[in-house]
Amino acid sequence: MSGVPLFLVDAFTSAPFRGNPAAVCLLPEVRSTEWMQQVAAEMNQAETAFLYPDAGQLRLRWLTPTVEVDLCGHATLATAHVVRELANQGELPEFLRPHWNQGCLEVQSRSGVLTAESAAQGIRLDFPATPISVEEIPAGLPEALSLDPGRIRFFGKSAFDYLVEVESAAVVRGLRPDFQALARYAVRGVIVTAVGDAADHDFLSRFFAPAAGVNEDPVTGSAHCALAPFWAVRFGRETLFGFQASQRGGHVRMELRGERVRLSGQAITVSRGTLLV
Numbered sequence: 001m002s003g004v005p006l007f008l009v010d011a012f013t014s015a016p017f018r019g020n021p022a023a024v025c026l027l028p029e030v031r032s033t034e035w036m037q038q039v040a041a042e043m044n045q046a047e048t049a050f051l052y053p054d055a056g057q058l059r060l061r062w063l064t065p066t067v068e069v070d071l072c073g074h075a076t077l078a079t080a081h082v083v084r085e086l087a088n089q090g091e092l093p094e095f096l097r098p099h100w101n102q103g104c105l106e107v108q109s110r111s112g113v114l115t116a117e118s119a120a121q122g123i124r125l126d127f128p129a130t131p132i133s134v135e136e137i138p139a140g141l142p143e144a145l146s147l148d149p150g151r152i153r154f155f156g157k158s159a160f161d162y163l164v165e166v167e168s169a170a171v172v173r174g175l176r177p178d179f180q181a182l183a184r185y186a187v188r189g190v191i192v193t194a195v196g197d198a199a200d201h202d203f204l205s206r207f208f209a210p211a212a213g214v215n216e217d218p219v220t221g222s223a224h225c226a227l228a229p230f231w232a233v234r235f236g237r238e239t240l241f242g243f244q245a246s247q248r249g250g251h252v253r254m255e256l257r258g259e260r261v262r263l264s265g266q267a268i269t270v271s272r273g274t275l276l277v
Contacts, residue, residue: 008023010270011250012077013219013268014122014268022046025275030059045065046074046217047069048062052095054108059109072222074219077122080123081268083105084123085269104116122265123264124264129228132230145192146177163190172245177208177216183211189211192208202231205224205242207246220244224242225261240256250265253265
């Protein structure tokens with residue numbers, strides 16, 4: 001029985017059941033957006049990635065259980081990990097073979113051209129940086145985050161998200177947001193961050209996106225496209241190490257290169273099968 005290859009991958013981790021899970025769907029030809037959204041809802045992961053040929057190139061799209069998003073780091077890492085794994089096993093589908101060049105994958109996306117390549121740190125992604133601009137704190141947001149306004153050191157906004165710097169890692173770890181209240185704000189999500197509290201990271205963060213159907217994302221690569229330029233100024237260097245302090249947790253290595261950010265992380269395939277519809 002023929003079908004569509006489907007994988008479940010834990011990204012930004014080297015251990016199963018940690019990091020951020022993503023479904024990866026390899027399509028030999030494009031399907032409708034409605035079909036993709038139904039598959040994403042069925043998979044019920046923070047993101048499902050769909051990779052398919054498009055006018056001689058590859059297109060990558062990311063859908064949550066409820067909406068399509070403009071940029072997703074962990075599902076891109078998961079996709080590149082699957083392609084590399086299949087190539088190493090001699091199982092790469094015919095439509096992907098011309099696009100896996102010396103350990104590098106280039107895709108078209110809603111955020112422009114993105115590349116992913118095999119690296120010593122696992123997979124290295126080349127993404128656009130999303131700098132933060134200073135903003136006034138919207139009414140009710142601290143309360144929605146269960147956060148004392150006096151503990152906020154900085155508030156701003158990227159192209160996608162609000163960013164809130166707080167006074168300590170303990171504050172970040174202790175947040176218990178009201179997700180229904182957070183969903184009312186007209187942004188993809190809210191990043192909360194602080195200086196790290198362990199030797200294996202410079203800063204830590206959490207990411208809440210109830211408006212996109214994900215109350216708390218375990219490890220958000222695209223959020224680190226904003227966190228990298230934000231913390232690079234404060235640490236005075238372009239290479240940084242972040243930890244996303246969700247229940248699953250995950251580490252992200254960042255290199256700020258002008259208007260681009262290189263995100264590095266590991267991944268592990270936990271399931272593979274076939275989509276029959």
